[in-house]
Amino acid sequence: xxxxxxxxxxxxxxxxxSKLVPECRVLSEDEQREFMEKYNISKRQLPLxxxxxxxxxxxxxKVGDIIEFTRxxxxxxxSKYYRVVxxxxxx
Amino acid sequence: MIINExxxxxxxxxxxxxxxxxxxxxxxxxxxxxxxxxxELYDADGYPVDGSLMDLRMGVIDPGLRxxxxxxxxxxxxxxxxxxxxxxxxxxxxxxxxxxSFLRSTCSECGRLLLPQADxxxxxxxxRDAKGDARVRAGILKEILNKTKLIKKCPHCGxxxxxxxxxxxxxxxxxxxxxxxxxVLERLKKVPDTDSELLGISPAAGRPEWMVLTVLxxxxxxxxxxxxxxxxxxxxxxxxxxxxxxxxxxxxLYENLSAGAPxxxxxxxxxxLQYHVTTFFANNIAQVPPARHRSGRPLKTLAExxxxxxxxxxxxxxxxxxxxxxxxxISPDSKLAVDEVGVPLVIAKELTVPERVTEWNLxxxxxxxxxxxxxxxxxxxxxxxxxxxxxxxxxxxxxILEELAPGFIVERHLKDGDIALFNRQPSLxxxxxxxxxxxxxxxxxxxxxxxxxxxxxxDFDGDEMNLHVPQTEExxxxxxxxxxxxxxxxxxxxxxxxxxxxxxxITGNYLLTxxxxxxxxxxxxxxxxxxxxxxxxPKKSAAKKNGVKYYTGRQIFSMILPNVxxxxxxxxxxxxxxxxxxxxxxxxxxxxxxxxxQGVIDVNAIGPEAPxxxxxxxxxxxxxxxxxxxxxxxxxxxxIAYLQMIGFTTSVxxxxxxxxxxxxxxxxxxxxxxxxxxxxxxxxxxxxxxxxGRTVRExxxxxxxxxxxxxxxxxxxxxxxxxxxxxxxxxxxxxxxRGSLLNLSLMSASVGQLSLRGxxxxxxxxxxxxxxxxxxDVGPAAGGFVRHSYKGGLNPTEFxxxxxxxxxxxxxTSMRTPKSxxxxxxxxxxLQDLKVEYDRTVRDASGRIVQFxxxxxxxxxxxxxNGKLLIPKEDVLK
Numbered sequence: 001x002x003x004x005x006x007x008x009x010x011x012x013x014x015x016x017x018s019k020l021v022p023e024c025r026v027l028s029e030d031e032q033r034e035f036m037e038k039y040n041i042s043k044r045q046l047p048l049x050x051x052x053x054x055x056x057x058x059x060x061x062k063v064g065d066i067i068e069f070t071r072x073x074x075x076x077x078x079s080k081y082y083r084v085v086x087x088x089x090x091x
Numbered sequence: 092m093i094i095n096e097x098x099x100x101x102x103x104x105x106x107x108x109x110x111x112x113x114x115x116x117x118x119x120x121x122x123x124x125x126x127x128x129x130x131e132l133y134d135a136d137g138y139p140v141d142g143s144l145m146d147l148r149m150g151v152i153d154p155g156l157r158x159x160x161x162x163x164x165x166x167x168x169x170x171x172x173x174x175x176x177x178x179x180x181x182x183x184x185x186x187x188x189x190x191x192s193f194l195r196s197t198c199s200e201c202g203r204l205l206l207p208q209a210d211x212x213x214x215x216x217x218x219r220d221a222k223g224d225a226r227v228r229a230g231i232l233k234e235i236l237n238k239t240k241l242i243k244k245c246p247h248c249g250x251x252x253x254x255x256x257x258x259x260x261x262x263x264x265x266x267x268x269x270x271x272x273x274x275v276l277e278r279l280k281k282v283p284d285t286d287s288e289l290l291g292i293s294p295a296a297g298r299p300e301w302m303v304l305t306v307l308x309x310x311x312x313x314x315x316x317x318x319x320x321x322x323x324x325x326x327x328x329x330x331x332x333x334x335x336x337x338x339x340x341x342x343x344l345y346e347n348l349s350a351g352a353p354x355x356x357x358x359x360x361x362x363x364l365q366y367h368v369t370t371f372f373a374n375n376i377a378q379v380p381p382a383r384h385r386s387g388r389p390l391k392t393l394a395e396x397x398x399x400x401x402x403x404x405x406x407x408x409x410x411x412x413x414x415x416x417x418x419x420x421i422s423p424d425s426k427l428a429v430d431e432v433g434v435p436l437v438i439a440k441e442l443t444v445p446e447r448v449t450e451w452n453l454x455x456x457x458x459x460x461x462x463x464x465x466x467x468x469x470x471x472x473x474x475x476x477x478x479x480x481x482x483x484x485x486x487x488x489x490x491i492l493e494e495l496a497p498g499f500i501v502e503r504h505l506k507d508g509d510i511a512l513f514n515r516q517p518s519l520x521x522x523x524x525x526x527x528x529x530x531x532x533x534x535x536x537x538x539x540x541x542x543x544x545x546x547x548x549x550d551f552d553g554d555e556m557n558l559h560v561p562q563t564e565e566x567x568x569x570x571x572x573x574x575x576x577x578x579x580x581x582x583x584x585x586x587x588x589x590x591x592x593x594x595x596x597i598t599g600n601y602l603l604t605x606x607x608x609x610x611x612x613x614x615x616x617x618x619x620x621x622x623x624x625x626x627x628x629p630k631k632s633a634a635k636k637n638g639v640k641y642y643t644g645r646q647i648f649s650m651i652l653p654n655v656x657x658x659x660x661x662x663x664x665x666x667x668x669x670x671x672x673x674x675x676x677x678x679x680x681x682x683x684x685x686x687x688x689q690g691v692i693d694v695n696a697i698g699p700e701a702p703x704x705x706x707x708x709x710x711x712x713x714x715x716x717x718x719x720x721x722x723x724x725x726x727x728x729x730x731i732a733y734l735q736m737i738g739f740t741t742s743v744x745x746x747x748x749x750x751x752x753x754x755x756x757x758x759x760x761x762x763x764x765x766x767x768x769x770x771x772x773x774x775x776x777x778x779x780x781x782x783x784g785r786t787v788r789e790x791x792x793x794x795x796x797x798x799x800x801x802x803x804x805x806x807x808x809x810x811x812x813x814x815x816x817x818x819x820x821x822x823x824x825x826x827x828x829r830g831s832l833l834n835l836s837l838m839s840a841s842v843g844q845l846s847l848r849g850x851x852x853x854x855x856x857x858x859x860x861x862x863x864x865x866x867x868d869v870g871p872a873a874g875g876f877v878r879h880s881y882k883g884g885l886n887p888t889e890f891x892x893x894x895x896x897x898x899x900x901x902x903x904t905s906m907r908t909p910k911s912x913x914x915x916x917x918x919x920x921x922l923q924d925l926k927v928e929y930d931r932t933v934r935d936a937s938g939r940i941v942q943f944x945x946x947x948x949x950x951x952x953x954x955x956x957n958g959k960l961l962i963p964k965e966d967v968l969k
Contacts (some may be wrong), residue, residue: 045937
């Protein structure tokens, strides 16, 4: 929160080029349905991600979208993780 | 199940949701069954007075009696509230802060919030938008309060506002005049619902004037039971004492009011009533003297019942005491199996296991009952088929024996082979509680195998441990399968065994297998193997001298091995004393088909904790945990037996060095000191060149430290070179059983540089560490360099520096342990109810997903090989 000055011309940075940002994509509506059915859950039971997260901004995901992350880990190898984009207050 | 049925009888409705609201005077009266008016508790006959605090309508506490309100017995009647009609209103101590903000933020004339109507509407909308979000709500409320509390004129009626002050603990003043609870009550009544909502009390939760008490609820007697002492005297609960103070003062206030007593007397009584009501809620309020019992002990009132470590939550709900448990000192017994626990006879006679009588065990059960409670094995209680529990004593024995038939349950003494849970605090692990098989033994300590020591982090310097006896068939089965020592020997932290041979057991196996030509006579071999529980000799003897067969140590070790293949490396090369080759082929340990073909057995093969115990892991992979446990047992017995046979001692002599070595060490240090002197004079003459990015002083420091380190390393090598190979301390270090070469050279050669917080010692006097040194002395000795060894003896300054670092480390550990303990506690509390569901997701108690596959790869580390699933192909059981 040090400096919140937003210069008008923000240089677009491709955050996905960073090795620290996992591969991610927004699930389509069909995929969402299938996914929720698979785990038998509602969106409230999913891990969250804030709309202010750079990844959400870059993907242009909307509140309620589910984002799939493909994580790479030295020990566990490739694994999938899912988060739902939430509003300011939990929706 | 029985408890549930009983609860269902009383509670007709199940809780669906809970709302927190304020109690209105109306509701208090409505929920009450008694109006309490008399401070006397009992009449002359000792019978509770009607309308007193012990009124029989408020519930029963005496067994046998029935409640006058609901007709229930002691365990059926939940108790019923009463109330006290207060002669004058008083403040509720916990609402003082909220009342204060109401008084400051509302108009003293019209009761409106001190903001223009437009603002009120705006804030109300904001607040309602926030809904249940507590954080947002709290922020809004705080802002409203800050905006209104300094306003001088009411925007609604134009009245001038005086500043209300709170004189702690519970007096409000305005213009140096006291505001009585009556005044405050009147003001709060005038505040409209919408304005009240903006100050934190929504109309659904109640009205602000309810914060001032006019009626006080009296909790049911079942919440404050009186105890009848042996002398027949009654001792009342602290709450009852406090309530009777309130009733007494209240009645006096009534009388004085109706008699028209002077205002001073009324004021005094009113104040006293306020004090009693305040201490009834909480007895540790600042500036309020705590109400005391006759003995001088502070009373334990409502808040103290709930709060803190001794309170309802932490004492009664988060932690409970259990039956069928025991605790004593532990001591070692290497002849016990690793998954056994030795239980003292006195404890075995106290702890029982319920066993159902059937026609097949009837004879045995009768035997137990016949033995009576004092003999062993016997039983303490029987439970008849209609659920009655009967003590077995010398008097009852005969009758019970006659009645005993299938369908009875006999609570028999603990006996060999029973399952019990064994635990040592702090329980930081799941391995801190494991199921052991009971062995009933004489004397008064719990006995456990030394190899079971690492998971509990136990030693025998006075440690105590707890034992719990599962009481149902399900619990026993679960304990045996999931909690047993065998199924917990691989830690879920890194997937290698934490149970293994330790200390002397490792040394023994090391010496046995170190030399390939270590010959052992047939007689000795038979003795060793018998000690380890093996009843066969190796098939082929290695040599024959004078008609006596000889076997090699490796052959004997092979006899305790199951049929496994294993390739690993030992800590050191056993063949050459100073082998420095990291890939030396002699350090390779090869086991083929259960035969130790090459190499030496040390910690890396049979020790506990990573990255050791690889051989044990190989056995687990092929034969499972039970066989591994048995192998550890055999290995430890063999190791100890061999050590006892050859004799093994460590002594001060282990630290002796030949005079040549002493000379070399002296030379090394003299050389270093000469170099350092050179550096210092260079520095003082300003000739020293600084390292890049460093000051000259720092450069000097680096150079000194480097020279010292080089000398130290050299002495280490000298010690290693001159030590004899039969040096016991060295053997222990090389086998990995205990200690290290560093420890040895600390004792024999030199302690070396002491460091305080990562640097040489620099604190102390001005420009020097001790008055023994010259000003500005930066030499080795003044910086905490200890040239002497522990055995050789430290000189006074060295000793002092050693004491400095010693204290510092003690301080450090004694501060760090509780800190990391609390950190662990918070972590465990946060994670405790996470669970892997059947769809392999990790979820919390409410079903929220934490991980989609446990650990990202779904591997249960405790069932893996060092975190990997792979089992070598050749080891797969055919």
